[in-house]
Amino acid sequence: MSKSSALSTHVLDTARGRPAAGVAVELWRMEPAPALVTRATTNADGRTDAPLLDAASFQPGRYELRFAVGAYFGEGFLDQVVLNVGLRAGEGHYHVPLLCSPWSYSTYRGS
Template sequence: MKPSALTTHVLDTANGVPAEGMAIEFWRMEPEPALIARAVTNADGRTDAPLLPPEAFLPGRYELRFDVGGYFAARGSDAGYLGTVVLNVGLKAGAGHYHVPLLLSPWSYSTYRGS
């Protein structure tokens, strides 16, 4: 069985740069919502460690909460209408590395399962 973990990467597509300094909360939603980790993205738009490392992995439903509005406001940019972007993901044991990229601007975002 492949070890499973979860990482993320945030890119500011409005400015063409990694989203350095974005606050992220990572929550396990089952059986009751519980905060697992808080992190801030580094100069590459990544967290310094996995939000869910292999040794702590449990299958289930999780949420990544990205403070997009705070990120743009801290840079003196128009925060648009996005505040917190919430991505709800289901993780399965043995499915390997989950990577959740977030590509964003103050007005839109997209995501996918990366590698």
């Protein structure tokens, strides 16, 4: 049995040890040509209020998550963190956390 697919994210400020509230996030579908899917801003828990893609609007393909971390930190090395991901149907929930500071970031596929 395949699982419904969806996409969510959250942002953690590793420099301050807390969720990153107020980070602008954009989701772009890259195929067949780049197109903005949605914009959101992280809440006090560092999460968007709704999934970036819910099961009803999910389409498999290549996507970019764009995080405006430079505006959040106000200084530092990073400006925009761009994560290019491939999403497949039937793979269940995709959760993509971003752990960041003004100088570095890491990510993984969460649950």
